[in-house]
Amino acid sequence: MARKNYDVVVIGAGVVGSMVARFLSRYRLDILHIEKEVDVCMGATAANTAIIHAGYDPVPGSLKAVMNVVGNKMWDTLAGELNIPFERRGDYVVAIGEEELPALDELWDRGVKNGVPGMLMLSGAEVRRREPDINPKVSGALWASTGGIADPFAATVAAAENAVMNGVTLMLETKFEDFVMEDNRIVGVKTNRGTFGCRWAVNAAGLYSDEVMHKAGIRPEFKITPRKGEYYVFDRAEIAVNNVLFPVPSPISKGILVTTTVHGNTIIGPNAQEIEDKEDCSVTQAGLDEVWAGAQKLVPKLDLKYAIAVFAGLRPGGNAPCETPGVNYGKDYIIEIPDKVRGFVNLGGIESPGLVSSPAIAQRVVDLLKDAGEKLEEKPDWEPIRPARPRFRDMAPEEQKILIENDPRYGRIVCRCEYVTEGEIVAEIHAPIPARTYDAIKRRTWLGTGRCQGGFDTPRVVEILARELEVSMLDVTKKGSGATMLARRTKDVEG
Amino acid sequence: MPKDIYDVVVIGSGPAGLAAAIEAKKTGAEDVLIIERDKELGGILLQCIHNGFGVEILKEDLTGPTYAQRYIHEIEQLGVELLLDAFVLDLSPSRHIYAISQWSGFAELDARAVVLSMGARERTRAQIRLRGTRPAGVYTAGTAQRFTNVEGYLPGKRFVVLGSGDIGMIMARRLTFEGAKVERVLEIMPFLTGLTRNYVQCLLDFDIPLQLRHTVKRILGNHRVEAVEAVQVDEKWQPIKGTEEVIPCDTLLLSVGLIRGQQESRRCARSGDRRPVRG
Numbered sequence: 001m002a003r004k005n006y007d008v009v010v011i012g013a014g015v016v017g018s019m020v021a022r023f024l025s026r027y028r029l030d031i032l033h034i035e036k037e038v039d040v041c042m043g044a045t046a047a048n049t050a051i052i053h054a055g056y057d058p059v060p061g062s063l064k065a066v067m068n069v070v071g072n073k074m075w076d077t078l079a080g081e082l083n084i085p086f087e088r089r090g091d092y093v094v095a096i097g098e099e100e101l102p103a104l105d106e107l108w109d110r111g112v113k114n115g116v117p118g119m120l121m122l123s124g125a126e127v128r129r130r131e132p133d134i135n136p137k138v139s140g141a142l143w144a145s146t147g148g149i150a151d152p153f154a155a156t157v158a159a160a161e162n163a164v165m166n167g168v169t170l171m172l173e174t175k176f177e178d179f180v181m182e183d184n185r186i187v188g189v190k191t192n193r194g195t196f197g198c199r200w201a202v203n204a205a206g207l208y209s210d211e212v213m214h215k216a217g218i219r220p221e222f223k224i225t226p227r228k229g230e231y232y233v234f235d236r237a238e239i240a241v242n243n244v245l246f247p248v249p250s251p252i253s254k255g256i257l258v259t260t261t262v263h264g265n266t267i268i269g270p271n272a273q274e275i276e277d278k279e280d281c282s283v284t285q286a287g288l289d290e291v292w293a294g295a296q297k298l299v300p301k302l303d304l305k306y307a308i309a310v311f312a313g314l315r316p317g318g319n320a321p322c323e324t325p326g327v328n329y330g331k332d333y334i335i336e337i338p339d340k341v342r343g344f345v346n347l348g349g350i351e352s353p354g355l356v357s358s359p360a361i362a363q364r365v366v367d368l369l370k371d372a373g374e375k376l377e378e379k380p381d382w383e384p385i386r387p388a389r390p391r392f393r394d395m396a397p398e399e400q401k402i403l404i405e406n407d408p409r410y411g412r413i414v415c416r417c418e419y420v421t422e423g424e425i426v427a428e429i430h431a432p433i434p435a436r437t438y439d440a441i442k443r444r445t446w447l448g449t450g451r452c453q454g455g456f457d458t459p460r461v462v463e464i465l466a467r468e469l470e471v472s473m474l475d476v477t478k479k480g481s482g483a484t485m486l487a488r489r490t491k492d493v494e495g
Numbered sequence: 496m497p498k499d500i501y502d503v504v505v506i507g508s509g510p511a512g513l514a515a516a517i518e519a520k521k522t523g524a525e526d527v528l529i530i531e532r533d534k535e536l537g538g539i540l541l542q543c544i545h546n547g548f549g550v551e552i553l554k555e556d557l558t559g560p561t562y563a564q565r566y567i568h569e570i571e572q573l574g575v576e577l578l579l580d581a582f583v584l585d586l587s588p589s590r591h592i593y594a595i596s597q598w599s600g601f602a603e604l605d606a607r608a609v610v611l612s613m614g615a616r617e618r619t620r621a622q623i624r625l626r627g628t629r630p631a632g633v634y635t636a637g638t639a640q641r642f643t644n645v646e647g648y649l650p651g652k653r654f655v656v657l658g659s660g661d662i663g664m665i666m667a668r669r670l671t672f673e674g675a676k677v678e679r680v681l682e683i684m685p686f687l688t689g690l691t692r693n694y695v696q697c698l699l700d701f702d703i704p705l706q707l708r709h710t711v712k713r714i715l716g717n718h719r720v721e722a723v724e725a726v727q728v729d730e731k732w733q734p735i736k737g738t739e740e741v742i743p744c745d746t747l748l749l750s751v752g753l754i755r756g757q758q759e760s761r762r763c764a765r766s767g768d769r770r771p772v773r774g
Contacts, residue, residue, distance in 0.1 A: 404601050
């Protein structure tokens with residue numbers, strides 16, 4: 001149960017907030033982690049390209065560049081400790097036609113300045129050999145061997161869960177409202193579920209990081225402008241691109257990619273459309289058309305017939321100037337303990353490459369707290385390993401056999417496209433961070449993401465959720481309050 | 496536990512699977528096994544509680560479950576073996592089958608012949624490029640049918656149906672029976688795609704308006720569907736500006752066609768001895 005006073009309150013449970021909670025859980029601190037939504041990983045972290053960037057793209061000297069490159073190196077250990085999917089398969093920036101070749105040189109220079117190891121310039125012929133379906137007009141590519149792909153849902157759930165295992169209190173559906181200030185010091189956080197005293201507050205509010213820092217009186221000029229990106233997901237059984245293929249970047253984005261995911265689906269996107277509404281994840285005709293055109297330029301043989309899902313995400317783009325002298329860049333990350341307000345760790349504008357940077361940002365938060373005089377004493381019993389739960393479809397037949405013998409619920413397939421069993425669903429509902437909605441189950445098990453998009457599993461999952469949570473099926477939601485899935489019993493009268 | 500080897504293994508027990516198992520047994524196959532993913536035989540027939548089944552073959556007008564029961568009865572009398580609540584993970588070209596169920600655990604068996612009768616899947620919102628938000632309350636007609644007829648829950652109170660396929664029209668009537676309001680059936684084609692009989696009996700008789708050459712331009716609502724924006728389309732299926740209409744509703748039902756199951760069958764058959772096939 002939540003108490004009244006904490007050493008640290010972390011605001012936001014996207015990948016950044018969850019990594020911060022997890023890294024801080026190593027020390028003797030009482031930590032409260034709050035999230036306004038019904039689950040972790042429901043904002044910017046929930047809808048992006050899932051790339052662990054190598055680091056040749058950010059402007060040299062920017063915090064983005066440093067965090068990207070440092071973060072990239074941390075992912076092997078991180079993925080091992082948290083038991084999450086991560087594949088360091090390298091990524092390609094592909095030049096189509098001779099005129100795009102100079103852009104590769106520029107990225108190469110940036111990569112060298114940023115300290116990116118393992119880059120290679122490839123000829124057009126070599127790229128065609130490595131990825132046969134690529135546009136035959138390819139003139140060359142920058143290959144970064146340290147690039148990779150991950151599962152942002154798994155990373156966030158595992159980090160937040162590891163934090164909980166190590167004593168962090170996570171409160172969902174708990175919305176930050178204001179700070180309690182004494183003089184120029186934050187001494188508490190007001191939420192819709194009460195006020196909690198604290199010595200430190202960490203702003204990891206993503207799309208809302210501007211509003212949170214303004215409540216502390218910090219950087220009134222800072223503004224998050226959401227940049228929408230739309231995507232197509234393809235049926236993995238029908239089309240498979242083996243690699244991460246970037247086009248040459250534009251001034252506002254890394255461009256429309258064709259990439260593979262750790263689950264084997266090919267995805268294409270995103271476009272980049274600046275909008276005002278921080279909740280507008282609708283997909284649009286114009287956006288999808290743009291994504292389709294961009295992707296076809298890289299891989300002409302893509303066929304929309306095999307698209308099985310569309311989605312949109314919002315990048316929490318900020319307007320903070322880079323603080324490195326001589327670097328003219330206006331959209332850098334904010335990672336600071338400001339002088340003006342004590343007790344505040346301020347993270348803002350953490351957009352792409354935020355996923356790859358998240359462990360580096362968390363480590364930077366630890367370092368900043370130490371620099372601020374916080375005695376961070378390591379807990380002798382800190383457990384960095386977050387054990388994985390069984391994933392039926394990834395197991396060998398012999399392992400599947402033993403799993404079913406030990407628990408027959410693993411012998412019932414609920415999602416027949418993605419081979420997700422009832423055992424896995426039940427395990428997620430009773431995990432340290434319980435999955436309490438349909439989408440929470442989907443994010444953790446990948447159920448409902450195949451060709452039938454939940455057509456078969458939905459009634460079964462609603463039934464299992466109701467049974468395990470001991471609620472009525474009428475109370476089961478897709479994604480929290482207001483998103484119920486059923487209206488009433490049949491044979492019942494209108495209430 | 497299932498035996499090690501069967502003459503015929505039938506995967507799926509909808510009408511095709513039931514008929515195949517019966518005929519196999521009648522024409523001399525000794526050991527016949529049906530593997531069914533649901534807890535009962537019958538497949539989608541079990542959720543089709545409307546009548547119209549058996550008119551041609553049995554010269555009787557039956558509901559789906561009653562129609563299925565006639566064959567299930569025969570299956571029982573003939574001594575066809577059953578593996579229910581089960582799932583085929585893999586099938587090799589030499590007809591070696593890996594199946595699982597809570598009852599049998601992980602089972603391996605061989606078949607002299609395999610019948611693939613796994614039915615179809617409904618097309619989803621992405622396959623018809625539906626725009627807008629992704630709230631709760633967007634269901635395929637078949638999923639809504641399962642909720643209503645098998646689970647006993649209404650998926651919403653105020654519906655718009657996209658597509659004039661038979662399941663969509665039958666569900667429009669079924670939901671009206673249950674006291675829900677079906678605002679509209681929208682069909683992008685200039686003609687009805689389901690049977691005229693269903694149009695008369697399911698829509699006309701219940702005053703449910705059908706709009707041809709209309710589709711859903713986008714879905715509105717962040718948590719639960721709040722409305723859909725309908726629009727008229729021209730001969731090239733392009734939205735006609737100025738014809739948009741926002742229809743308040745809490746559920747959008749999709750009845751926009753089926754995808755044949757052959758893709759799975761093909762993959763199933765060519766997968767060899769690799770790891771389990773994934774859809």
